[in-house]
Amino acid sequence: xxxxxxxxxxxxxxxxxxxxxxxxxxxxxxxxxxxxxxxxxxxxxxxxxxxxxxxxxxxxxxxxxxxxxxxxxxxxxxxxxxxxxxxxxxxxxxxxxxxxxxxxxxxxxxxxxxxxxxxxxxxxxxxxxxxxxxxxxxxxxxxxxxxxxxxxxxxxxxxxxxxxxxxxxxxxxxxxxxxxxxxxxxxxxxxxxxxxxxxxxxxxxxxxxxxxxxxxxxxxxxxxxxxxxxxxxxxxxxxxxxxxxxxxxxxxxxxxxxxxxxxxxxxxx
Amino acid sequence: xxxxxxxxxxxxxxxxxxxxxxxxxxxxxxxxxxxxxxxxxxxxxxxxxxxxxxxxxxxxxxxxxxxxxxxxxxxxxxxxxxxxxxxxxxxxxxxxxxxxxxxxxxxxxxxxxxxxxxxxxxxxxxxxxxxxxxxxxxxxxxxxxxxxxxxxxxxxxxxxxxxxxxxxxxxxxxxxxxxxxxxxxxxxxxxxxxxxxxxxxxxxxxxxxxxxxxxxxxxxxxxxxxxxxxxxxxxxxxxxxxxxxxxxxxxxxxxxxxxxxxxxxxxxxxxxxxxxxxxxxxxxxxxxxxxxxxxxxxxxxxxxxxxxxxxxxxxxxxxxxxxxxxxxxxxxxx
Numbered sequence: 001x002x003x004x005x006x007x008x009x010x011x012x013x014x015x016x017x018x019x020x021x022x023x024x025x026x027x028x029x030x031x032x033x034x035x036x037x038x039x040x041x042x043x044x045x046x047x048x049x050x051x052x053x054x055x056x057x058x059x060x061x062x063x064x065x066x067x068x069x070x071x072x073x074x075x076x077x078x079x080x081x082x083x084x085x086x087x088x089x090x091x092x093x094x095x096x097x098x099x100x101x102x103x104x105x106x107x108x109x110x111x112x113x114x115x116x117x118x119x120x121x122x123x124x125x126x127x128x129x130x131x132x133x134x135x136x137x138x139x140x141x142x143x144x145x146x147x148x149x150x151x152x153x154x155x156x157x158x159x160x161x162x163x164x165x166x167x168x169x170x171x172x173x174x175x176x177x178x179x180x181x182x183x184x185x186x187x188x189x190x191x192x193x194x195x196x197x198x199x200x201x202x203x204x205x206x207x208x209x210x211x212x213x214x215x216x217x218x219x220x221x222x223x224x225x226x227x228x229x230x231x232x233x234x235x236x237x238x239x240x241x242x243x244x245x246x247x248x249x250x251x252x253x254x255x256x257x258x259x260x261x262x263x264x265x266x267x268x269x
Numbered sequence: 270x271x272x273x274x275x276x277x278x279x280x281x282x283x284x285x286x287x288x289x290x291x292x293x294x295x296x297x298x299x300x301x302x303x304x305x306x307x308x309x310x311x312x313x314x315x316x317x318x319x320x321x322x323x324x325x326x327x328x329x330x331x332x333x334x335x336x337x338x339x340x341x342x343x344x345x346x347x348x349x350x351x352x353x354x355x356x357x358x359x360x361x362x363x364x365x366x367x368x369x370x371x372x373x374x375x376x377x378x379x380x381x382x383x384x385x386x387x388x389x390x391x392x393x394x395x396x397x398x399x400x401x402x403x404x405x406x407x408x409x410x411x412x413x414x415x416x417x418x419x420x421x422x423x424x425x426x427x428x429x430x431x432x433x434x435x436x437x438x439x440x441x442x443x444x445x446x447x448x449x450x451x452x453x454x455x456x457x458x459x460x461x462x463x464x465x466x467x468x469x470x471x472x473x474x475x476x477x478x479x480x481x482x483x484x485x486x487x488x489x490x491x492x493x494x495x496x497x498x499x500x501x502x503x504x505x506x507x508x509x510x511x512x513x514x515x516x517x518x519x520x521x522x523x524x525x526x527x528x529x530x531x532x533x534x535x536x537x538x539x540x541x542x543x544x545x546x547x548x549x550x551x552x553x554x555x556x557x558x559x560x561x562x563x564x565x566x567x568x569x570x571x572x573x574x575x576x577x578x579x580x581x582x583x584x585x586x587x588x589x590x591x592x593x594x595x596x597x598x599x600x601x602x603x
Contacts (some may be wrong), residue, residue, distance in 0.1 A: 006393040095342045101365040
């Protein structure tokens with residue numbers, strides 16, 4: 001009980017810290033809004049110039065809703081701590097976690113969720129507003145069960161994304177200047193998670209490959225739940241696969257960090 | 270009871286060398302020459318409970334590396350050590366709960382939040398109960414005079430104030446062993462003094478064992494009965510700092526002031542001249558010859574003032590810093 005106190009406290013501190021940086025997050029949302037806007041214009045143009053009502057299995061309203069929601073969800077699950085970790089490793093800040101009775105992984109995940117709590121609050125408000133608008137315009141059907149599943153899948157998506165970035169952060173033990181790798185990885189996840197376009201747009205081969213990867217469970221899968229394009233059994237098996245990926249990535253990150261820690265050279269002096 | 274024991278503790282680092290120039294850079298892409306540096310070699314020490322020991326040494330001498338091994342942050346290349354009966358690099362929780370390391374150049378406080386938030390986090394990390402926490406906090410903030418600063422964002426504090434907070438943060442759980450790496454670095458003289466007084470008092474009150482490293486002689490001279498001078502990863506001196514010179518040479522300094530100008534050559538037969546400008550001179554002589562030589566000097570030259578002094582501790586340490594303790598007089602002559 002006492003031991004849990006420290007992680008609860010870390011969570012609260014990260015939450016407070018995130019509130020200090022609320023403007024920063026708002027700006028992030030606004031900048032994300034531009035990308036969504038561009039996507040909406042693009043899809044409008046595509047549908048206008050095409051005689052078909054359905055493109056790649058999506059109607060106009062579905063694709064617009066997808067673009068907006070994927071933008072919001074990808075913002076919500078984004079990691080953003082990988083730079084801090086690299087800095088801890090490079091400049092020796094990690095040392096204090098070795099000397100104190102606190103686990104770095106638990107510390108990181110608590111502060112990740114602490115930060116995400118504030119963002120989730122903002123995003124939920126945004127989500128309600130957006131969904132109301134969509135329902136008004138297109139008479140879009142939405143069930144309570146869908147929303148619950150959606151929220152659960154987002155929680156899993158956050159975990160998967162956290163573990164992906166936590167694992168890749170361990171590269172900083174080997175590579176001192178790890179920024180290039182981070183940027184490449186970030187862009188890769190952005191594309192493969194379906195944050196830009198729905199994954200089936202890229203064709204069947206691509207869809208098959210990405211079904212074996214964890215990335216689509218970060219954005220693509222949660223948004224599909226809301227769109228109503230999945231049957232109940234598909235949603236359940238998707239959630240189970242998310243849980244499997246969380247377990248697999250836990251093991252991977254543990255291995256990566258254990259071998260990294262052996263290499264760790266505390267800098268300075 | 271000895272709290273800290275080290276036996277042949279060594280640490281070497283691998284590093285890469287690159288010579289100047291683009292051509293060499295290209296060569297380095299293919300093959301890098303790797304070199305080994307012995308940061309700490311064969312250090313053996315025993316430190317008793319309640320001792321306050323100072324590690325003194327130039328940059329890169331291995332002070333911090335030693336502290337990092339003792340706190341379990343680094344694995345040694347060879348050798349053994351125990352702190353409080355634990356092997357530090359096994360990183361046991363019971364061990365971590367009983368010691369503390371403060372690195373002057375690295376902050377453990379949350380930058381954007383008030384210090385008391387970070388202090389409270391440490392309370393939770395070290396699983397301290399509310400009551401003892403409040404007691405310790407009251408006592409420490411009182412002693413360091415930072416009670417009013419607890420609610421201010423850490424980034425708005427001055428360097429000295431922040432250092433005080435760092436110290437408080439590391440003492441919340443009443444550690445039995447405290448490692449302080451450059452606790453006074455970058456501070457002004459008054460802040461340095463405040464922190465020194467605090468450390469002294471704390472050590473006396475709690476009987477905690479303290480090891481501190483510093484560049485500042487005054488830190489060690491003031492606080493530690495026992496100083497350990499490290500150079501190039503080896504212990505070159507272990508004992509009372511004020512007695513460093515006894516180990517070196519039995520020398521004295523004579524400071525002279527003349528009424529008339531005295532040429533340099535006339536003085537050179539008495540000893541080593543370390544300063545000379547015609548009207549004043551400083552000469553270093555052997556202790557045994559003191560009586561004989563000073564009589565001769567007094568008789569021969571137009572003396573206005575004459576003083577005999579010990580060689581300053583800094584000089585003694587300086588010569589210990591030289592490789593293999595080789596004496597180093599040319600510097601003083603410049």
